[in-house]
Amino acid sequence: MSGNESKFSSELVAKVNELWKRYPHKKAALIPAMHLIQAERDGWFSDETVADTAALFGLPDMHVRGVVGFYDMFHSEPVGRHVVRLCKTLSCKLRGADGLIQHVNERYGVKNGETTQDGCFTFKHFECLGHCANAPMMLVDDEKHLDLTADKLDSVLGGLS
Amino acid sequence: MIQETRAMLEFADDPKQIELATYRKNGGYDAFEKALKEMSPDDVTQEVLKSGLRGRGGAGFPTGRKWQFVPKGNDKPKYIAVNADESEPGTCKDRVIMEQDPHQMLEGTLLAAYAVGATTAYIYIRGEFQKSIRIVEDAIDEARAANLIGKNILGTDFSCDIWVHPGAGAYICGEETALLTSLEGNRGYPRIKPPFPAVEGLWRCPTVVNNVETMACVTQILRRGGDWFAGLGCEGSTGTRLFCLSGHLKRPGVYELECSTDFTLRDVIEQIGGGTLSGAPIQGVMPGGSSFPVLRADELDCGFDIESVAKAGSSLGSGAIMVFDDTVNVRDVVLNISEFYSHESCGQCTPCREGSDWVRRMLKKFQTDGPDEGDIATLMDVTDKMDGTTICALAVAIVWPVQSFLKKYPEAFAEKVTA
Ligand SMILES: Cc1cc2nc3c(=O)[nH]c(=O)nc-3n(C[C@H](O)[C@H](O)[C@H](O)COP(=O)(O)O)c2cc1C
Ligand code: SF4
Ligand code: FES
Numbered sequence: 172m173s174g175n176e177s178k179f180s181s182e183l184v185a186k187v188n189e190l191w192k193r194y195p196h197k198k199a200a201l202i203p204a205m206h207l208i209q210a211e212r213d214g215w216f217s218d219e220t221v222a223d224t225a226a227l228f229g230l231p232d233m234h235v236r237g238v239v240g241f242y243d244m245f246h247s248e249p250v251g252r253h254v255v256r257l258c259k260t261l262s263c264k265l266r267g268a269d270g271l272i273q274h275v276n277e278r279y280g281v282k283n284g285e286t287t288q289d290g291c292f293t294f295k296h297f298e299c300l301g302h303c304a305n306a307p308m309m310l311v312d313d314e315k316h317l318d319l320t321a322d323k324l325d326s327v328l329g330g331l332s
Numbered sequence: 333m334i335q336e337t338r339a340m341l342e343f344a345d346d347p348k349q350i351e352l353a354t355y356r357k358n359g360g361y362d363a364f365e366k367a368l369k370e371m372s373p374d375d376v377t378q379e380v381l382k383s384g385l386r387g388r389g390g391a392g393f394p395t396g397r398k399w400q401f402v403p404k405g406n407d408k409p410k411y412i413a414v415n416a417d418e419s420e421p422g423t424c425k426d427r428v429i430m431e432q433d434p435h436q437m438l439e440g441t442l443l444a445a446y447a448v449g450a451t452t453a454y455i456y457i458r459g460e461f462q463k464s465i466r467i468v469e470d471a472i473d474e475a476r477a478a479n480l481i482g483k484n485i486l487g488t489d490f491s492c493d494i495w496v497h498p499g500a501g502a503y504i505c506g507e508e509t510a511l512l513t514s515l516e517g518n519r520g521y522p523r524i525k526p527p528f529p530a531v532e533g534l535w536r537c538p539t540v541v542n543n544v545e546t547m548a549c550v551t552q553i554l555r556r557g558g559d560w561f562a563g564l565g566c567e568g569s570t571g572t573r574l575f576c577l578s579g580h581l582k583r584p585g586v587y588e589l590e591c592s593t594d595f596t597l598r599d600v601i602e603q604i605g606g607g608t609l610s611g612a613p614i615q616g617v618m619p620g621g622s623s624f625p626v627l628r629a630d631e632l633d634c635g636f637d638i639e640s641v642a643k644a645g646s647s648l649g650s651g652a653i654m655v656f657d658d659t660v661n662v663r664d665v666v667l668n669i670s671e672f673y674s675h676e677s678c679g680q681c682t683p684c685r686e687g688s689d690w691v692r693r694m695l696k697k698f699q700t701d702g703p704d705e706g707d708i709a710t711l712m713d714v715t716d717k718m719d720g721t722t723i724c725a726l727a728v729a730i731v732w733p734v735q736s737f738l739k740k741y742p743e744a745f746a747e748k749v750t751a
Contacts (some may be wrong), residue, residue: 193495198517202500206459233519241519241678243501244459252375256460260421261622261668262578267655277410296671298503299421299458303578303652304585313462 215246250293251286262303352474355435362553376447382558384570389543390650403528411539412453418507420621422652425574426544430464434471440547494699505678508541522724566667570636579655582606593635612657620649623729625736666737684727
């Protein structure tokens with residue numbers, strides 16, 4: 172069922188082969204594999220990437236599409252070179268998340284889900300990211316930035332290209 | 333003054349504690365080795381039962397009893413799934429264990445696997461926790477290289493593999509059956525219980541689902557004894573627990589505390605949390621994450637243990653104590669909570685899918701326009717009908733906080749009377 176493996180890099184296919192060994196059923200490796208696939212395919216799942224993923228796993232396209240739609244970390248639209256996730260849940264809200272969201276809207280001209288014109292970053296409001304005692308906080312790609320202020324946020328985003 | 337009791341966090345401030353050599357030097361894996369060589373699987377379960385340990389994921393189910401539900405015999409493989417989805421608003425403690433003392437979680441996982449006869453364990457870590465994922469994977473690699481994980485561990489006939497399984501951003505996957513559905517490679521839909529996972533979990537095989545902190549407690553119990561653990565805290569809330577203090581506090585943070593009926597929730601907020609940052613009076617507290625009823629400032633003089641907080645009408649839940657002062661509008665607070673749950677509903681059950689969004693829109697209207705005559709009664713009625721009519725407890729995690737805010741802050745939700 173996996174005749175399309177060559178559509179992904181050989182490194183990726185090798186990693187997925189390793190993942191498959193961890194589970195009695197290959198399907199269980201889908202979400203871990205989709206993280207690798209999304210990273211290799213510019214950070215989002217196009218129809219083609221969905222189809223290639225489905226072929227690799229021998230699953231219907233609809234299954235993969237459903238998984239993309241269900242999980243907030245998978246994207247079904249193109250994203251910027253960096254994804255900025257700002258927490259908006261209660262502990263962060265109480266320590267100023269609303270102000271930071273407004274700051275990003277005004278200074279960078281992007282609202283929730285939008286990408287800056289230069290394609291540098293996509294901005295997302297996220298629900299609680301598990302760092303509530305260091306609120307407010309954001310994730311930029313995989314890096315966390317805690318006890319955030321507008322100044323700190325600017326210096327992090329200012330360093331992105 | 334209330335003091336921290338550091339058992340789980342004893343070595344957490346040493347950056348080398350994540351390395352196997354340091355963990356072992358500090359007594360790590362001695363308990364596991366002893367269990368493998370000198371104790372039967374049932375002895376391990378008995379020690380955990382004796383400790384009085386209750387799960388730290390939010391529901392407080394006795395851990396030893398959960399293990400006893402796993403059917404004996406070898407006809408089907410058995411699994412452990414460690415719940416590291418940590419997404420309940422206010423909760424940020426499991427991450428501390430994973431980032432600062434990952435072997436402690438792995439040792440507890442191995443002990444649990446030995447006790448129930450599991451041969452594979454998955455650590456389901458929320459996908460946003462990249463740092464935790466890296467550190468836990470490195471710890472597993474080191475432990476595997478030292479034959480603490482894998483085949484014929486330490487020369488015995490016990491074999492157990494452990495793998496990290498990353499999630500991808502969905503609160504509902506913290507619910508134990510949704511976690512399993514997700515782990516199998518699907519959208520994270522909760523399943524109807526019974527059957528409970530201990531009987532029918534991953535691939536319909538017996539699966540123990542336990543929280544990260546629960547596993548760390550298991551390590552402590554086997555290291556220091558079930559009697560030692562039972563002697564800490566108080567009846568019904570034994571041992572130490574990690575509490576996450578957040579919101580309008582002077583000293584937010586993760587603290588390891590013993591529960592007690594000798595001091596109160598208010599004492600903890602004041603002495604450990606330092607009171608409010610601005611000095612403004614407390615307006616309300618969510619004592620166990622946002623899924624439970626709010627407590628008003630005049631309801632904080634209950635004892636600091638599971639039973640006392642339950643008697644006060646809420647729950648210590650996942651140990652997430654969120655405090656807000658009187659500078660914030662409670663209508664904004666409850667709207668924020670409802671936005672969270674309506675976003676995170678998985679959509680399988682109509683009362684939850686439609687109800688959560690309807691509640692959110694109603695509270696949005698309250699925030700800007702205030703309630704019209706009859707709105708509060710309708711909202712109460714709709715939320716009543718969401719209670720007990722759904723597959724999982726996410727629906728009541730909307731009902732309880734929302735109803736409690738309406739009841740406890742009537743002045744903030746005064747209806748506009750039409751002339
Ligand atoms: C909506 C919902 C979300 C949950 N989220 C988590 C979570 O993020 N982490 C967790 O450990 N338990 C969570 N739980 C509780 C789990 O279903 C389960 O009770 C727990 O993992 C069992 O572990 P324990 O016995 O060690 O506490 C959640 C429950 C519900 C209903
Ligand atoms: S109660 Fe809500 S979250 Fe739980 S299964 Fe039903 S729709 Fe999904
Ligand atoms: S509320 Fe923002 S990290 Fe938890």
